[in-house]
Amino acid sequence: MHAPRSRVSPAHTADRGGRSVFAGPLTFVLIAFAALAAGALLFFKPGDGTLRDGDAAAAMAAAAKRTRPALSADEERYIRALWPIHGDVERSTMRMSLGQIFYTTKDVDAGELKTRVEHALAVYKSARARIEGLQPPATLRAQHDEYLAAVRLFEESASEVMKMFSDGREDHLLAAHPKGQAGADKIREIGGKFWPQEFAPH
């Protein structure tokens, strides 16, 4: 990571230690920037670029801004109850996915991968039972069923991976993946609706 300044030829030094070397070009570049900025200000209307104003901007903001409809008390209760299950499912599928990646890179052995998959399988089974015990309001029945379908996909994916530990055939990993991917796609879509702030922007 570190690029020691003392090891950079002065002709190539552009950091603080080499400012004098770049003084000429830097001055030129700064003057060029100033000229470009002045030109841009003259050429474009104020507010162009990163700042928006006017009717079109308002229309764009309105188009981009679509708030989640207010939830009923029953909906809120259901979504709150699903949240801890969602966390368990997410962590398990992440551990299992990474375990498979590290198995292929030989950073974990079959024993550790098996432990991860067995744990995930137990979590999925538990999650399914917990979700089936929830009473979704009619308005969220479709999402409830969709989430259950996702958990079943994760279960099937984990079961497929488990076969590798019986017969030693690594192609079970490949066979298992589409179901894991489909499950992840589903919970991401539902999660994006139920918990819109789950993953903050970076």
Place this chain on the structure above:
Amino acid sequence: MIRRLLLTLAGALVALAALGIPQLLQANDDRGRGHDDDRDDHGRPPQTLRSGFESSGQLLRDVAWSEQGPKHSAWIVESSRFLNVPHRAFQPDVGDPPTVDLPVNVGIIKSPDGQITLYDTGWKQLAYIFDWNTSCCWYGLRNQMTAIGLNPDHVTAIVVGHGHWDHSGQLSEFPNAVLYIQKEELKQIDFFLDYPIEFNNGNIRAVNTVNPRTGEQVGPPQQACARSPVCGYPPQTVQEILGKTLAHKARIIDGRHHLAPGMVIHPAFRGHTYGSQLLQVNTARGQLVFGSDTYSSWTGIRDWLVANIQQTDTIQQFLAYEKCYVLTSTSQGNSFNNCIAAHEPTAYTAAYPITSNWWNIPNGNCSRAAELVLAPGEATHVPANPNRTPASQCVSTIPPHAIMK
């Protein structure tokens, strides 16, 4: 007397040997485990991982090596745009204007033989970006490429600057391309899934957070990922990386990697995330260095300001800035102008000179493209009469994206 003198001399030799041999062994050990050309490795700061360290000498040798390779063409396209982001949340040292719009840029590099390398792949999770009310202008990367005259089927390699879901989001759209990602990036996700809480009593929690005292899942929004050390890696993204791995379409690398003649991957560990990486590209205007979120802000690189701090060690971000300065130091005076930022607010304007040749992607939902540099013989992809509708006057739409009504 002589006997005493000999004994003293022998004692001194033993003491010298005792002091010197371990150091000698250490030096041999360093050389034995090091890279083939890391003669400067003894200058490695103690806080940096060996595989993440590159000396200035190594970087300059990479410049010389890259300059022997073919010259590439390069563009950026805007995958989507964050709207009205509090400026200080992005750049703590810059406060005006109070909010900014941030593009999410993807690099497209075309070799003279027609093969295309992507640097990052943009957003995929549309429900998130639109329903969280922070973004506009998303348009699928394959469609963007087609609209600017590039064939998405020619993408053979994808280098992700890091694995966050706004930069690694459309991996599955390029099933034949080989993904390049740092092992360190994957290791950190795995580590933080079991983030140790014995030292903080759960104040800093793991992904999708659990209260370690009660076992209860907490939040969001009170305890969302924003407070945890690692966030931005939904299972969906990790599954896509797994899919690439299982299909033998992933190279999980550890540090510097010569991707192809004229293209070098450089580690920038903790420049944004633990396994962040840069891509150096040989072009007619010298070396370009794509930096994803390690180079979130080009003005940050220019003016030496941190930006978009996540799992970032700010020193490492500055050192990654220095890498760009070193790698571009022979680039016809372009220097930091050749550092390509992911979220620079002034992108697609003359204020960020290398992106000034921009245009709205045709039917691209207000997303923009910029032609950075052309290889000899490559015709421009900028239309004869480019649409350059200012952001303030372009109305984007929200594409269909949800299973929920």
